[in-house]
Amino acid sequence: MHEKVRRVADSQVPEYDFRALQSKWAPIWAEQRLFDAAAASERHPERPHKYILDMFPYPSGDLHMGHAEAFCYGDIEARYWRHRGFNVLHPIGWDSFGLPAEDAAIKRGINPRTWTYDNIAQQKHSFEIYAPSFDWSRELHTSDPEYYRWNQWLFLQMYNKGLAYRKDSWVNWDPVDQTVLANEQVLADGTSERTGAVVEKKKLTQWYLKITDYADRLLDDLDQLEGRWPSKVLQMQRNWIGRSYGADIDFAVEGREQPITVFSTRPDTLYGATFLVVAPESDLAAELVSGASAEARMAFQAYLEQTQKASEIERQSAERPKTGVFLDRWAINPVNGERLPIWAADYVLADYGHGAVMAVPAHDQRDLDFARKYDLPIRVVVASDAADPAVSGEAVAGDGVLVNSGPLDGLHKGEAIQKIIEVLEAKGAGHGTKTYRIRDWLISRQRYWGTPIPILHAEDGSLVPVPEDQLPVLLPDTEGLDLKPRGSSPLGAATEWVNTTLPGSDAPAKRDPDTMDTFVDSSWYYLRFLSPNDASQPFSQEQARTWAPIDVYVGGVEHAILHLLYSRFITKVLHDLGWVDFDEPFTSLINQGMVLLDGSKMSKSKGNLVEFASELRDHGADALRVTLAFAGPVEDDIDWADVSVQGSAKFLARAWRVARDVSQVETEGALADGDLTLRRETHRLLADAPGLIEATKFNVVVARLMELVNVARKTIDRPDGRGAADPAVREAAETLALVLDLYAPYLAAELWQLLGHDDAVALAVWPEPDAALLVEDSVTAVVQVNGKVRARLSVSPQISAADLEQAARADAHVIASIGEATVRKVIVREPKLVNIVVS
RNA sequence: GCCCCCAUAGCCCAAUCGGCAGAGGCAGCCGACUUAAAAUCGGCACAGUGUGGGUUCGAGUCCCACUGGGGGCACCA
Numbered sequence: 001m002h003e004k005v006r007r008v009a010d011s012q013v014p015e016y017d018f019r020a021l022q023s024k025w026a027p028i029w030a031e032q033r034l035f036d037a038a039a040a041s042e043r044h045p046e047r048p049h050k051y052i053l054d055m056f057p058y059p060s061g062d063l064h065m066g067h068a069e070a071f072c073y074g075d076i077e078a079r080y081w082r083h084r085g086f087n088v089l090h091p092i093g094w095d096s097f098g099l100p101a102e103d104a105a106i107k108r109g110i111n112p113r114t115w116t117y118d119n120i121a122q123q124k125h126s127f128e129i130y131a132p133s134f135d136w137s138r139e140l141h142t143s144d145p146e147y148y149r150w151n152q153w154l155f156l157q158m159y160n161k162g163l164a165y166r167k168d169s170w171v172n173w174d175p176v177d178q179t180v181l182a183n184e185q186v187l188a189d190g191t192s193e194r195t196g197a198v199v200e201k202k203k204l205t206q207w208y209l210k211i212t213d214y215a216d217r218l219l220d221d222l223d224q225l226e227g228r229w230p231s232k233v234l235q236m237q238r239n240w241i242g243r244s245y246g247a248d249i250d251f252a253v254e255g256r257e258q259p260i261t262v263f264s265t266r267p268d269t270l271y272g273a274t275f276l277v278v279a280p281e282s283d284l285a286a287e288l289v290s291g292a293s294a295e296a297r298m299a300f301q302a303y304l305e306q307t308q309k310a311s312e313i314e315r316q317s318a319e320r321p322k323t324g325v326f327l328d329r330w331a332i333n334p335v336n337g338e339r340l341p342i343w344a345a346d347y348v349l350a351d352y353g354h355g356a357v358m359a360v361p362a363h364d365q366r367d368l369d370f371a372r373k374y375d376l377p378i379r380v381v382v383a384s385d386a387a388d389p390a391v392s393g394e395a396v397a398g399d400g401v402l403v404n405s406g407p408l409d410g411l412h413k414g415e416a417i418q419k420i421i422e423v424l425e426a427k428g429a430g431h432g433t434k435t436y437r438i439r440d441w442l443i444s445r446q447r448y449w450g451t452p453i454p455i456l457h458a459e460d461g462s463l464v465p466v467p468e469d470q471l472p473v474l475l476p477d478t479e480g481l482d483l484k485p486r487g488s489s490p491l492g493a494a495t496e497w498v499n500t501t502l503p504g505s506d507a508p509a510k511r512d513p514d515t516m517d518t519f520v521d522s523s524w525y526y527l528r529f530l531s532p533n534d535a536s537q538p539f540s541q542e543q544a545r546t547w548a549p550i551d552v553y554v555g556g557v558e559h560a561i562l563h564l565l566y567s568r569f570i571t572k573v574l575h576d577l578g579w580v581d582f583d584e585p586f587t588s589l590i591n592q593g594m595v596l597l598d599g600s601k602m603s604k605s606k607g608n609l610v611e612f613a614s615e616l617r618d619h620g621a622d623a624l625r626v627t628l629a630f631a632g633p634v635e636d637d638i639d640w641a642d643v644s645v646q647g648s649a650k651f652l653a654r655a656w657r658v659a660r661d662v663s664q665v666e667t668e669g670a671l672a673d674g675d676l677t678l679r680r681e682t683h684r685l686l687a688d689a690p691g692l693i694e695a696t697k698f699n700v701v702v703a704r705l706m707e708l709v710n711v712a713r714k715t716i717d718r719p720d721g722r723g724a725a726d727p728a729v730r731e732a733a734e735t736l737a738l739v740l741d742l743y744a745p746y747l748a749a750e751l752w753q754l755l756g757h758d759d760a761v762a763l764a765v766w767p768e769p770d771a772a773l774l775v776e777d778s779v780t781a782v783v784q785v786n787g788k789v790r791a792r793l794s795v796s797p798q799i800s801a802a803d804l805e806q807a808a809r810a811d812a813h814v815i816a817s818i819g820e821a822t823v824r825k826v827i828v829r830e831p832k833l834v835n836i837v838v839s
Numbered sequence: 840g841c842c843c844c845c846a847u848a849g850c851c852c853a854a855u856c857g858g859c860a861g862a863g864g865c866a867g868c869c870g871a872c873u874u875a876a877a878a879u880c881g882g883c884a885c886a887g888u889g890u891g892g893g894u895u896c897g898a899g900u901c902c903c904a905c906u907g908g909g910g911g912c913a914c915c916a
Contacts, residue, residue: 188912188913230844235842235843235911236843238842238912239842239912246916263916348915359916366914437912557910630851630852631852632852633852636845644864699863700853703852703862717880717881784896784897787897827896829858
């Protein structure tokens with residue numbers, strides 16, 4: 001009879017239903033605007049501030065699982081810091097300029113703006129369900145004139161400082177997108193990061209930002225990010241900047257006024273130099289050979305053509321046999337006056353160092369390969385036990401004592417380098433210096449959907465910046481424009497737009513037809529979030545002092561040397577311009593791993609796709625977020641085949657039932673009389689979770705939540721207890737709601753309400769754990785004999801070392817283990833361990 | 840070639856300062872409920888930490904070498 005009544009009662013209470021919760025809470029949240037940072041700051045100006053940011057999405061289609069993961073982690077941080085009593089800024093916007101929009105527009109004959117903003121609407125809708133705790137009042141679009149006018153402003157500040165400039169150079173050309181690319185956008189195999197096409201080299205005049213001026217600071221300041229950024233990213237940036245120390249050495253050239261300067265990391269081997277090599281496509285090579293014999297000129301011309309036919313990929317292969325031509329010119333070694341032949345060879349790169357090297361074949365493998373092929377002299381100047389390089393074909397690159405080197409004889413590498421630099425400086429023939437792998441950032445693009453470069457070209461060819469009060473230079477309408485890429489900017493064809501006059505005069509001028517790399521847009525967007533509607537300046541410096549720099553930045557490792565390097569650079573520029581008082585934008589960085597399926601990257605063409613939209617529809621935001629957070633360490637890849645969204649949903653349902661059970665009874669008695677085991681569990685979670693979250697061990701906190709639910713369930717079901725009426729169960733349920741808010745905001749809100757709260761759980765304050773509940777009554781002490789566990793004693797956590805040792809030695813098992821042996825040493829680590837060393 | 844990271848149950852993963860290898864989950868097995876199944880609930884089992892050395896009273900944790908996997912840079916003078 002009793003059984004029957006209960007079953008009827010149960011069936012009247014709805015089961016956990018994520019769809020019902022989502023449709024109940026989403027509109028409430030939209031109304032409440034709980035996460036408005038300005039409002040929070042006004043309510044509690046005394047509170048400390050945290051700026052939590054996810055890399056803003058590029059709106060190509062809907063959100064995908066990678067977004068789901070990153071935004072899950074970012075939201076855990078944002079929600080966590082709010083609970084910890086911080087005012088949190090957690091904005092969202094759209095990286096809405098870029099080539100995919102243009103390509104889609106060309107394919108479908110629609111405006112790139114239409115395509116982009118349709119996608120934004122779709123992603124926004126997904127976000128509304130996924131429910132990250134964004135401050136939507138700060139939403140921005142980089143493709144809005146009110147945003148990109150400040151790109152143009154930034155460009156002009158840099159132009160005025162000489163940090164934005166034009167030069168004619170060999171550039172990376174993407175034959176598919178028909179535009180130039182930055183070095184950072186070319187992959188190690190010589191293909192385009194975006195299109196996968198083999199990148200070509202073209203000589204073009206383009207706009208650059210002078211990131212090389214900041215190379216030292218960009219490299220050295222990485223040290224302050226140690227431990228806060230993934231070490232992988234730090235290493236990648238260090239490699240990319242690639243600083244080498246060495247010396248510039250001037251070689252006089254016969255029949256030429258100017259010397260040739262070469263850079264060498266081994267100036268100590270200068271006495272071993274037997275020839276010079278210049279890059280064939282360099283201006284220097286062309287100039288040198290123009291003063292040579294007709295024969296040499298013809299040979300060089302043929303070689304140059306042959307070189308240029310070789311693709312960049314072929315050229316970069318170290319395996320390739322060395323080739324080159326003698327230029328019929330001679331240089332003079334500044335320290336011993338020797339005549340050195342000058343060659344051109346394509347193993348020397350035009351755009352690294354000075355595009356010329358001194359060849360020391362005995363001590364550099366590349367030079368040795370070349371010397372052996374063309375029968376050039378090889379002279380050993382560093383003594384070693386190794387075989388003669390001329391015979392073995394193996395260059396001897398290491399440290400050693402210098403020989404055949406005049407004043408350097410007998411010195412080691414380090415001393416010799418110092419000495420030779422002194423010698424060169426005294427002669428005015430060189431100096432110690434450093435050089436970098438990183439090149440200036442090529443920012444002009446021959447495409448439509450980006451920020452116009454605010455420069456006018458006067459008829460005489462001079463460059464005139466657009467006055468700041470005339471910004472923004474608006475993109476012309478696409479009406480009548482053919483956006484198809486053909487190697488020059490489509491803006492150039494917008495006649496009315498291109499043709500203008502110089503400021504304050506009738507003199508005709510043409511607008512620069514190129515647009516900026518979209519990485520310019522994203523290099524400072526985090527600052528625009530501070531005052532997104534400010535029409536008078538790029539961002540509020542006052543707001544920057546309150547919120548910036550970013551405390552936690554979340555995004556994919558694919559930006560390790562693109563966005564993250566550019567953004568660091570621009571931040572330093574803004575620092576130098578007096579706009580911000582910090583010079584690193586991202587205090588800490590979380591790189592989420594990838595979401596894989598069956599061990600490989602998901603892709604539509606491979607048919608191994610987990611769709612964000614369908615996961616969201618089938619399992620809901622909470623279960624999806626719990627699954628992503630629980631899958632493992634944040635930086636590890638998640639294989640969707642290894643996780644269980646159903647498992648997460650099961651956990652959420654168990655959590656819900658605990659709160660439901662509490663809500664159906666009156667809580668009885670004082671909290672202090674509540675079930676002690678459960679209370680300890682609750683307070684341990686409150687005590688441990690902050691450290692775990694701050695160490696980004698989000699998965700461990702989920703495990704702890706599961707444990708709390710399990711213990712709460714057991715407490716309710718225990719036949720000798722008060723069931724759900726036990727105040728410890730209510731306490732556990734409330735704690736559950738609070739901590740679950742980091743992972744499952746819908747369920748957390750529902751639990752909080754079920755437990756009788758009218759306020760928002762998202763703004764609830766993290767309670768202090770009760771210290772008395774964190775200490776155990778007794779702990780298990782392990783007694784080892786020679787490292788092997790022989791006994792376990794239950795002792796007080798406050799036990800003294802002497803008491804513990806005494807108890808250990810009194811134990812029968814321990815006495816038996818020691819037997820006749822002599823006790824050599826006793827290690828006591830009260831209250832948990834005793835190790836008795838016997839012989 | 841140079842540099843970096845990782846390796847713990849069948850699987851995903853935990854393990855403050857070096858101190859009992861196991862928190863959590865997936866899959867599995869047994870049981871309860873059910874006419875049955877699903878769901879739910881209860882329970883069970885499973886590794887000695889990639890290999891070999893070293894330091895230490897004691898090593899998953901520190902050091903060295905190796906193997907396997909992942910990543911970065913690379914004709915950068």
